[in-house]
Amino acid sequence: MLVRLVYASRARRDLSPHDLQDIVRRSREHNTVEGITGLLCHTDGVFIQVLEGSREAVNVRYKRIVADERHDQCTLIAYEEIGERRFAGWSMGQVNLHRLNPALLLKYGETQKLDPFRMTGRALTTLFEELVTAGAIECH
Amino acid sequence: MLVRLVYASRARRDLSPHDLQDIVRRSREHNTVEGITGLLCHTDGVFIQVLEGSREAVNVRYKRIVADERHDQCTLIAYEEIGERRFAGWSMGQVNLHRLNPALLLKYGETQKLDPFRMTGRALTTLFEELVTAGAIECH
Amino acid sequence: MLVRLVYASRARRDLSPHDLQDIVRRSREHNTVEGITGLLCHTDGVFIQVLEGSREAVNVRYKRIVADERHDQCTLIAYEEIGERRFAGWSMGQVNLHRLNPALLLKYGETQKLDPFRMTGRALTTLFEELVTAGAIECH
Amino acid sequence: MLVRLVYASRARRDLSPHDLQDIVRRSREHNTVEGITGLLCHTDGVFIQVLEGSREAVNVRYKRIVADERHDQCTLIAYEEIGERRFAGWSMGQVNLHRLNPALLLKYGETQKLDPFRMTGRALTTLFEELVTAGAIECH
Amino acid sequence: MLVRLVYASRARRDLSPHDLQDIVRRSREHNTVEGITGLLCHTDGVFIQVLEGSREAVNVRYKRIVADERHDQCTLIAYEEIGERRFAGWSMGQVNLHRLNPALLLKYGETQKLDPFRMTGRALTTLFEELVTAGAIECH
Amino acid sequence: MLVRLVYASRARRDLSPHDLQDIVRRSREHNTVEGITGLLCHTDGVFIQVLEGSREAVNVRYKRIVADERHDQCTLIAYEEIGERRFAGWSMGQVNLHRLNPALLLKYGETQKLDPFRMTGRALTTLFEELVTAGAIECH
Amino acid sequence: MLVRLVYASRARRDLSPHDLQDIVRRSREHNTVEGITGLLCHTDGVFIQVLEGSREAVNVRYKRIVADERHDQCTLIAYEEIGERRFAGWSMGQVNLHRLNPALLLKYGETQKLDPFRMTGRALTTLFEELVTAGAIECH
Amino acid sequence: MLVRLVYASRARRDLSPHDLQDIVRRSREHNTVEGITGLLCHTDGVFIQVLEGSREAVNVRYKRIVADERHDQCTLIAYEEIGERRFAGWSMGQVNLHRLNPALLLKYGETQKLDPFRMTGRALTTLFEELVTAGAIECH
Amino acid sequence: MLVRLVYASRARRDLSPHDLQDIVRRSREHNTVEGITGLLCHTDGVFIQVLEGSREAVNVRYKRIVADERHDQCTLIAYEEIGERRFAGWSMGQVNLHRLNPALLLKYGETQKLDPFRMTGRALTTLFEELVTAGAIECH
Amino acid sequence: MLVRLVYASRARRDLSPHDLQDIVRRSREHNTVEGITGLLCHTDGVFIQVLEGSREAVNVRYKRIVADERHDQCTLIAYEEIGERRFAGWSMGQVNLHRLNPALLLKYGETQKLDPFRMTGRALTTLFEELVTAGAIECH
Ligand SMILES: Cc1cc2nc3c(=O)[nH]c(=O)nc-3n(C[C@H](O)[C@H](O)[C@H](O)COP(=O)(O)O)c2cc1C
Ligand SMILES: Cc1cc2nc3c(=O)[nH]c(=O)nc-3n(C[C@H](O)[C@H](O)[C@H](O)COP(=O)(O)O)c2cc1C
Ligand SMILES: Cc1cc2nc3c(=O)[nH]c(=O)nc-3n(C[C@H](O)[C@H](O)[C@H](O)COP(=O)(O)O)c2cc1C
Ligand SMILES: Cc1cc2nc3c(=O)[nH]c(=O)nc-3n(C[C@H](O)[C@H](O)[C@H](O)COP(=O)(O)O)c2cc1C
Ligand SMILES: Cc1cc2nc3c(=O)[nH]c(=O)nc-3n(C[C@H](O)[C@H](O)[C@H](O)COP(=O)(O)O)c2cc1C
Numbered sequence A, B, C, D, E, F, G, H, I, J: 001m002l003v004r005l006v007y008a009s010r011a012r013r014d015l016s017p018h019d020l021q022d023i024v025r026r027s028r029e030h031n032t033v034e035g036i037t038g039l040l041c042h043t044d045g046v047f048i049q050v051l052e053g054s055r056e057a058v059n060v061r062y063k064r065i066v067a068d069e070r071h072d073q074c075t076l077i078a079y080e081e082i083g084e085r086r087f088a089g090w091s092m093g094q095v096n097l098h099r100l101n102p103a104l105l106l107k108y109g110e111t112q113k114l115d116p117f118r119m120t121g122r123a124l125t126t127l128f129e130e131l132v133t134a135g136a137i138e139c140h
């Protein structure tokens, strides 16, 4: 059974670009092995992540992520059994908000700052789909 | 939570182009700060305005606007919780009816004169969407 | 409130092209003033007319038309409250059936002769929409 | 083909109960012969009438009613082709509003006074169905 | 055109039962005249009110209410054009939350305290319908 | 914003009835304070729990529960934003499967043993609703 | 494959009750053998019949009936592939219109006389279902 | 009222191309006069024909066709009241199966041989629509 | 994953009541162990069986049944993934057609003899549901 | 009646390309005669096959395939009555997974290895449709 899980969290302290690359690199290694795909977005001290995969794999991984000391306030935004993945092409794509038209964030949020803690699961999911379309996912 | 509010009102006296530009300029300053977007239309002594933003910001601003002495008979035409904004690109776009094919007004109204007080929320909202498509929104 | 009214009637006697042009010309004068739009079709001694406008204006005009001695057997074919007009571009467009592929009449009617008295409101309305698409409306 | 027609009009002058009974009596005679059924409601100088029957019979009768000098401002409120009649039991039932709970009028109208000229076809039709359920139709 | 407006606000200071009765009494006088119906709920320093009536009457009244110094933070929760009223029987019914099973508030809210500022229009409207069913509306 | 979360887990070792009562008692104390409601089911070394409440409260609590050493393999079965709670009456109701007709488990599962790890979120949720209807929830 | 066929026809000459009974008796004998069920209605020189059964049996029988000299103008009113029969209990039930409230015929027809040639398949089918409910089917 | 009738039959004996052309030619003469349109398909001793037109005309013609000695086992496949014709352009188009990709027959049938007696009305109708699209209708 | 499988077959030779009871008894033993539930119907040399359970268990069992020499022509009538079982109460209920009103078979079939080889999956499934309601399932 | 059957199985031992070509060649011979169409996919010791055709032909063939010693664990994945075939162009097309973007398998499965035994009928069917679109079907 496939599921998609979206959560948000707050970085405990300001992460250096290096820290972030470290998280992404390790994620890609693990996720490829476990059949997990998805996206990670980091902005203004907030993380938003999408994880797709088998129900078991996603839950095991999410438990580890929640316990990671580098962030807290992990909050499930959306979780559903899915017929097909939406982000099958990324073991862990990285969202680059700098490339975006700022109106895109305004379209789904109350202000120009992306604040997942004030958004519904549906709005956040739709925003992420638009990010893919808008070419804002990086894989270096 | 995002909402969209549409209201109509009547100008107390004939406004000069200067007065109108003043309203629009001030609106843009405030709205940008408060995360409000929308459109303003002024024709034949009638105002129609669309305001999108967080429920709190829109209500605070609407209360001030209702109390503004430059117009009265403020009447809510439509108000709804929305998943996404429709006019995210304008902190306050201005509708220029002179550029329009007059049949467009006739399409949604009883006469060629735009009279929001005799229109449903649905008709007015659809008309405004067509105005965007027809390129009738100015941002100078 | 906007409504659309469609009726059919029979000309009392064979109308000359001149008589018909007179009706159309006068209609255009009145309708422009009253915010009425629509189409008129005359063929084989039968009239079919579409009138769109405010409920009040359309009813006032329809009462006069019913009393007009140049035709009788006025029969309502369709009448509905509408969100938007379909024929907003014509104060009174004229349908020219001579330009049509005869299969178009057969598509909606029992024979190649257009007989609104044997058609439902839905069929007649759909036919008129196809006439617009097929470019069979004249405005000279 | 069966149709249902609803219209409203204004009595030219205050009608005596006798006048009204005369209209109703004559209506019943004609309607029984022509296969027409329906309801008539008279209140505060306003008439509302529902007419059901074959398209031809209803239109012939409506033309005569519109021309009747005892009322004017005849305004079509609703007209539709129907699969079955709703008021098949009354050749012309009379609505007695005095028997009603006043909240019923308020439920569909802007004030406690029944004003069909400010109501949609749908609201008026629903109100009339509730009148039947509420036992407000008389047949003496 | 009928509309229903729901808003919430905060009482400026603790209102005495007497103050509240005064608001309700005056509301009933005005509303009966203006064809307005609805409910008022006061709890823990918060007001929630439903106003139904013609678009014009409701907007005129809402403008006065917003300006009333006895409360502030007036926030529209829901506003829609309606085919029929839901609270036609009350010129201004009073909601008595003390009579309720506390689980009813928990059913629609995050805690047992009714907090309209954290609720959607839909949830609040559904709660109010259940209040009517549960007999929690008083009219003394 | 209200959410409902359903998860399953496996008890690390056989729990005594006393242990279980301890979990339930502590849960009720916390949950009442945090506005959380739901059900807990323990059978054959498996836990299934439903948690309803504000998104924040449920996530904070779920993080603690996942870290609890008395069980592991915590697996999200369902999670959704809800308009209203389904189990508003229980700060933590206890499901007593011994009272059930065994055909009820068979209706939703592959065998007579309840195995949430082989069930969809929908099937499990429907089963829990039937448990409520069947009177299988205890509150001692 | 099961089908239901409804047709109407006109009796060539006035049939005696004896003639009619003869048709019904013979129909029952044949239909029981062929797995055909249905209803027959005779009124004012018009026949209406419903035939249900396998596609082959119904078509073979219909061909013979059409050729029967006792009636003509056989006109198909409705024909459809069905998942289940509606008149499975009658090898050929007889409709007795004398037992009916005359308003029932008026409900679906233009006048009180049943005229299938002016009715749609849907209206006639609905009428026949109401006849069953109203107990108007005889089987002597 | 417009109807569409589809039937299948078996040729009594092998028809020569000449016989077939004779049927088609006569059909075109009659059908043009009677306002009937449609298609005829002859293959492997089986006929399939679509007839569209007024209910009366189609039934009169179908009675004659059923009685025609050149074929038998006439079986109705589909019959419905229609809002518009699908084959308005052919007084009697001829289907030429030789031009087809054989996979098209397989798509709707159990084997590559077209056998209408084993097909539902829906499958046959869809196949015929594809034949039109595929250009398999001839009119010489 | 739960599935429901319905098949029909023909008994190789006339089975004695004893043979049948033997099949049913053995089925109940196996099915209870494997979590399979369902119904078996034997009439006029035809078997119809419903099997519900995990996808794996049902397929393993069906393979054995197909290979059973006591019947042949095993034909799948319906097979679907299900959210819940319909016949959870019977490890293998026996359908007793002798208790039925014969019109029930006629309702879904072409003749009074139950012939699953000429029925759709939908018709057969609906018939079986009516059999349960009609109390035609035995469990001795 | 047309059906589509999808099953999965496990090869008993590693098949040589020659063995596989033998199965495919024989299948094409038989299937063309029996009016069966479909696809066959072999990967990592697993078979997935789609069979379309008349209900009888498909069941007769499936019985033989199930009994074939070259594979076992035959498990029905999907089976439905269909209005039209989806794979009418292949008497037995061969799926070549080597040509695919690996993300396509990940899109519908838990890992990059195609495992039909952990997939729903719907997911597998959708995957096969994408394979056709992606040009992954070979016919040499
Ligand atoms: C915001 C965030 C997102 C993460 N996402 C993933 C991920 O998708 N996959 C992953 O394996 N680890 C991810 N991690 C790292 C895990 O928390 C944890 O460090 C990692 O799973 C450790 O695995 P290991 O100890 O087995 O190497 C993430 C960490 C953070 C802070
Ligand atoms: C028709 C009309 C529309 C207005 N729209 C806005 C607006 O969108 N945003 C805004 O800040 N002020 C708007 N205003 C001006 C406000 O009424 C008010 O003057 C302004 O909010 C004053 O803000 P300040 O006193 O904080 O500068 C509008 C005024 C009118 C007459
Ligand atoms: C078939 C037909 C259609 C007509 N349509 C219109 C119309 O659309 N508008 C109009 O003003 N008059 C129309 N007329 C003319 C009216 O019947 C009537 O002559 C006219 O409204 C007179 O208006 P007046 O006396 O105010 O000039 C129509 C007449 C006929 C016979
Ligand atoms: C409000 C109103 C409603 C009427 N309704 C009917 C009616 O339903 N049937 C009818 O025959 N006449 C009705 N009449 C009367 C007609 O206007 C007209 O007097 C009548 O049809 C005259 O018919 P006669 O001249 O053929 O007798 C109504 C009149 C009024 C003012
Ligand atoms: C929470 C609240 C609700 C009110 N509701 C109504 C109301 O429904 N109708 C009304 O007339 N006044 C209502 N009022 C009072 C109005 O704010 C205002 O005092 C009143 O309309 C004054 O009307 P007057 O000056 O014309 O007497 C309400 C006031 C408050 C604080």
Ligand SMILES: Cc1cc2nc3c(=O)[nH]c(=O)nc-3n(C[C@H](O)[C@H](O)[C@H](O)COP(=O)(O)O)c2cc1C
Binding pocket: F023, F026, F027, F028, F030, F031, F040, F047, F049, F061, F064, F065, F066, F068, F070, F071, F092
């Ligand atoms: C299966 C299971 C379910 C639990 N459910 C809850 C619960 O609903 N609420 C709660 O407060 N604690 C629950 N707990 C206990 C928590 O894991 C944890 O012990 C508790 O939240 C500790 O809170 P405290 O340290 O703040 O007292 C549960 C534990 C288990 C094993």
Ligand SMILES: Cc1cc2nc3c(=O)[nH]c(=O)nc-3n(C[C@H](O)[C@H](O)[C@H](O)COP(=O)(O)O)c2cc1C
Binding pocket: G023, G026, G027, G028, G030, G031, G040, G047, G049, G061, G064, G065, G066, G068, G070, G071, G092
């Ligand atoms: C209105 C009408 C309805 C009939 N319905 C049936 C019928 O349902 N079944 C039937 O067998 N014959 C029916 N018949 C009689 C047939 O037309 C025909 O006489 C009969 O099928 C002769 O069958 P036989 O010659 O094989 O005895 C009907 C005749 C008429 C005029």
Ligand SMILES: Cc1cc2nc3c(=O)[nH]c(=O)nc-3n(C[C@H](O)[C@H](O)[C@H](O)COP(=O)(O)O)c2cc1C
Binding pocket: H023, H026, H027, H028, H030, H031, H040, H047, H049, H061, H064, H065, H066, H068, H070, H071, H092
């Ligand atoms: C398969 C088939 C289809 C036919 N289709 C038609 C047709 O569409 N129109 C038509 O007039 N005759 C059609 N006919 C011929 C009629 O059966 C009959 O011969 C014709 O209507 C005779 O008409 P007439 O005697 O009035 O000339 C068809 C005959 C066959 C065998």
Ligand SMILES: Cc1cc2nc3c(=O)[nH]c(=O)nc-3n(C[C@H](O)[C@H](O)[C@H](O)COP(=O)(O)O)c2cc1C
Binding pocket: I009, I023, I026, I027, I028, I030, I031, I040, I047, I049, I061, I064, I065, I066, I068, I070, I071, I092
């Ligand atoms: C019509 C029919 C239905 C059967 N249904 C079942 C069944 O539901 N369960 C079952 O175990 N065996 C059923 N059987 C018997 C099996 O075909 C087979 O004999 C049985 O599974 C043998 O199992 P065993 O050899 O493991 O005892 C059925 C046989 C027939 C002929």
Ligand SMILES: Cc1cc2nc3c(=O)[nH]c(=O)nc-3n(C[C@H](O)[C@H](O)[C@H](O)COP(=O)(O)O)c2cc1C
Binding pocket: J023, J026, J027, J028, J030, J031, J040, J047, J049, J061, J064, J065, J066, J068, J070, J071, J092
């Ligand atoms: C995975 C698999 C798929 C098969 N598919 C087909 C098929 O589609 N058609 C077919 O005729 N045989 C197929 N076969 C072969 C049959 O199992 C069997 O060998 C064949 O039907 C024998 O037919 P015959 O003995 O009549 O020649 C398949 C075999 C396997 C192992």
